[in-house]
Amino acid sequence: MDALTDNILLNGTNTIAAKPLLLKAGKLTMQYQNGNLRYIKAADVEVIRMIYAAVRDENWGTVEPVVLAENIIQKDTSFSINLKVEYKALPIHYVADYAITGLECGKIIFDMKGTCVTPFRKNRIGFCILHPLATCEGKTCEITHADGNTVKYHFPKLVSPAQPFLNVAGMEWTPANNITAILKFSGDIFETEDQRNWTDASYKTYCTPLALPYPVWVSPGDVFKQQIELTVTGDFTDIDIDKTKHFIQINKNKKYLLPEIGVAAGPALDQLTNEELSLLKNLRFKHYRIDVKVGSTGWREKLISQAQEAVLLQLPLFIALHVNLQFAIEDIDALYNDVKSAGAEVNQVLLFQTGRKTTDNELLHRILPVIRERFPLVNIGAGTDAYFAELNRQPVYAKNIDFVNFSINPQVHAFDNPSLIETLDAQTAVLAKAKTLFPGKHISVSPVTLKPRFNPNAAADSSVICDTDDTIDARQGSLFVAGWTLGSIAALAKGGAQNITFYETYGAKGFFASLNQAEQEVAPFMPGYQFPMLLMFKLLSQFSGKVHCKEVVNDNPLDLSALVLCADNNKELIVLANHTDEVLSIGIKSDKSYSVKQLTAELLKQDNWFYEWNNQSISTTAATKNIVSVDLEPMAVAILAN
Incomplete structure (x- = not known):
């Protein structure tokens, strides 16, 4: 365990991200980091x-920027930044110079001049602006069109399938x-989309209308010039950027x-020890999702093996069945017989249509009677194996x-820690829209993963991602992802999801590390190492009967997530997660006393941290003037019980 540094335990990597620089333009405050x-x-x-610039390839992949040179001049109420940035992911090679100026009058000017070094096909090169939900949702926005005309529109309240502003x-x-x-734009025509479709908690204004053909070839020497100008005026007070304490309030009347x-x-369970199998069983999951791709090589052998695994784990099967319009009834019979022979219970069948983003009504019309005849007591669903955007644009016939x-993953557009935390608010929003699209129907979110499993919008024949590196995030085994998972459970519960599939059983996309050498090269954890997120699911397994989550009012959800669990037997736990790499001082509005335990990087250095957690000494914190105070260690998860 000595090889696991604090930074690996906190973030899954030894790479230390630069701290954001706090800047001011007049009375405006902001953070600057890596050109954004x-x-x-x-x-x-x-x-x-x-505000940032993006280079998107022909499959909508985002090319990571590398800052080659940077010059920052910072004053009390103004700043100027000049930087050179390289975007290189063969065949793409593009280099851009940026000038960012913050003026005392409250104006920010962001200039780009970029040059293509190689020929490549691009879907986008240029600026993007993200608009926050809290201060934009439902509000009027006056758009100036390219011809100079102005028209008033609204930022959509419910997740919009189409661009609200063109x-x-x-x-x-x-x-x-x-x-x-x-905001004023030059150098291209911009439009705005609702990024909540991909669980990004923002509206995004971006360059080059999607109605124009893409991808587009660019040649060496091609130059892109753009400018964004932001002016903010009004009666507001200059405040201190720093905030020393965060507060949460529990609404006892809303659950x-x-x-x-x-x-x-995940990987075959026959590689696991009896102790590891017992660990998975004791998490008391409600289902075991398997993907059955009828007609693919070895599909029945894989089905039989995974059905036997479900029996071993004592879990009912959630069968994600991938078929096309030409499915054979004999294959459905084979599915039924194989599951029955394995002795597996089935509680849900989810129908996906091969080659389509959402399940077509014609397929449902043909296959539903066949499935219901063989699985009469099973819940049957349909939808998309991809993003909510696909379902929002092509809703299934749900009668x-x-x-x-x-499904959900937080890395469709951005990959840094703050961006992942931002997605949590949008998880609740997509469920609100789903309920209006499909009134009276249960909503399933399956699966939740850290990275995309495939690209449904690839231009090339690469919709399925097979490379191990592409689907593994080294942060899976970090405290940061334990906190993100807590926030996701809270957001999806608030949104009213009926069921969720989280991650895989084990391996680099699961709950503890495997023997797989390729995975270990991406995620540096010893075989068998139990990931911190395991604690969340262990806590949930301790509740019996119906479990509710009380509503939490949180004054800074980008730094902190909170989940308040309560059961019919009056058992209650408050679970807190620090999303930052600094100690957070948290105030909980309550008149009670609580016992407190924290899962920290220091504890995770123990050879058997889970055992040490169970035997950890418990501190007690009492209310002072109806505020319970907790100092939460960096990225730590804390459990408070009264």
Whole structure:
């Protein structure tokens, strides 16, 4: 365990991210990091979530930027930044110079001049602006079109399948009373999409309309020039950027039912020790998701093996059945007989259509009677194995099914820690929209993974990702992801999900590390090492009967997540997760005393941290003036019981 440094335990990697630089332009405050401006605020009102430039390849992959040179001049109420950035992922090679200026009058100017070094096909090169939900949702936005005309629209409340704003040359809106924000664009035509479709918690204004053909070939020497100008005016107070304490308040009168949580099949379980099998059993998941791709090589052998694994884990099967319109009834009979022979119970069948993003009504019309005849007591669903965007744009015909499904991963557009935490708010939002699309139907979120499993929008024949590196995130075994998982459970419970599939059983995409050498090269954890997220599911397994989550009002969800669990027997736990690499001082509005235990990087250095956790000494914190105070260690997860 000596090889696991603090940073690996916190973030899954030894690479230490640079701290964001706090800047001011007049009374505006913001953070600068790696060529991007984030969290631009007027007093405590977030005006812009992020301004950045993106290079997207022909399959909508994002090319990671590398800063080659950077010069920053920072003053008390102004700044200037000049940087050179390289985007290189063969065949793409593009280099850009940026100038970012913050003026005392509250204006920010962001210039780009970039040159293509190699020929390549691109879907996008240029600026993107993220608009925060809290200060934009439902509000009027006056759009200046390319011809100079202005029209008033609204930021959508429910997740919009189509772009709410097109042909944009300028925008004006009021993030709060007495505060006006104005954006001006040059160098391309912009438009705005609702990024909640991919669980990004923002609206995104981006360059080059999607109605134009893409991908587009670019040649060496091609130059891209763009400028964004942001002006914020109004009556707001200059405030201190730093905040020393975070507060949460528990609404005892509002509860959400905890969804039924299952796990997906991963590597074959025959590699596990009896102790590891026992560990998985004791997590008391509600289902075991397996993907059955009828007609693929070895599909029946894989089905039989995974059905036997479900029996071994004492879990009912959640069968994700991938078929096409030409399915054979004999194959469905084979599926039924193989599951029956294995002695496996089935509680859900989820129908996906091979080659389509969502399940087509014609397939449902043909196959539903066949499935119901063989599995008469089983819930049957349909939807998409990809993002909510696909379901929002092509809703399934849900009249004759029991539930509708979509998957979630937080890394469709961005990959850094703050961006992953931002997605948690959007998880609740997509469920709200799903309920309006499919009234009265249960909503399933299956699976939740850290990275995309495939690319449903690939231009080339590469919709399925097979490379191990592409689907593994080294943070799976970190405290950061334990906290993200806590936030995801809280968000999906609040949104009213009926059931969720989280991760795989084990391996680099599961709950503890495997013997797989290729996985260990990506995620540096010893075989058998139990990932910190395991604690979350161990806690959930201790509850019996119906479990509810109390509503939590959290004044800073980007730094902190909270989940309050309560059961019919009055057992209650408060679970907190620090999403930052600094100690957070947290105040809980309560008049009770609580016992407190924290899972920290220091504890994870123990050879058997889970055993040490169970035997850890418990501290007690009492309320002072109806506030319970907890100092939460970096990335730590804390359990408070009264």
